[in-house]
Amino acid sequence: MAVQSRWIKMFVSFILMLQFTGAHSRDLLLSFTVRDGDKVTLPCENVINNHHNCDTTTWIFTDSRGTAAVELVNHGQIKESDKSDRLSVTAECSLVIKKVTAEDVGRYTCRQFIGNPGRQQGPDAVVYLSVVHMTEQKNADEVTLSCSVSIYESVTTEDNKEQLFTFSTQSSGKKPGGILMSKSF
Incomplete structure (x- = not known):
């Protein structure tokens, strides 16, 4: 039980660290x-x-695969796309994405337009979205927790589109084992 509590605290800390990366x-x-x-x-x-x-x-999405940018929201209205059923716009014009997947990783640009025809007003507001995927494997008294983080390409170097962090620990039931962390690209 103490090992589980320790794991939970460690991963909550890890996720919070990732939440406030910028x-x-x-x-x-x-x-x-x-x-x-x-x-x-x-x-x-x-x-x-x-x-x-x-x-x-207007909200525009750019992914890391080099495909053309996609307009998700035009003048407050959600446009038809492969993710439109998971999108909504709040009263404050924030973009809400439900059931986030690795396909949602990318750059989201919010633009403001005025007049007819619309002229862009002010600078772009850019939001980068990264996604964490965690899995847990239990084998007798050993627990292996794998964590992969998919990151938009321009946030990292050109070759590092995904970073994989792996954590594992061993316990005999009497005292917690050590924590092993490995990172690969």
């Missing part, structure tokens, strides 16, 4: 790391005052 709101740049399957709210840091139903807001 928050540079003065530069309109944010970074979030969430666990796969979770829901995440990506804030739009450049919303125009007195907007109505986010009709000035």
Whole structure:
């Protein structure tokens, strides 16, 4: 039981560390790391005052595979895409993604437009999304917990699109064993 409690504390600390990997709101740049399957709210840091139903807001998604950018939200309305059933926009124009997967890893850009035709107003607000996938394997008195973190390419070096962290410990039931951490790319 003490080993389980120790594991839980260690991984909660690890996940919290990942959650706050970047928050540079003065530069309109944010970074979030969430666990796969979770829901995440990506804030739009450049919303125009007195907007109505986010009709000035557009969200654009760019992935790490080099495919063309995809417009997810146009003037507050969700556009049809492979993930549109998992998307919503809050009253504050934040983008909500439900049941996050590794396919959601990427750069999300919030832009504001005014007038007709729409002119971009102000700078882009960029949010980078990374996703953590954890698995646990139990074998007698040994527990192996694997954790992979999928990261948008430009946040890391060009070759390091995914980092894999593996943690394991052994216990005889009387006293906790050591913790082993390995990292691979």
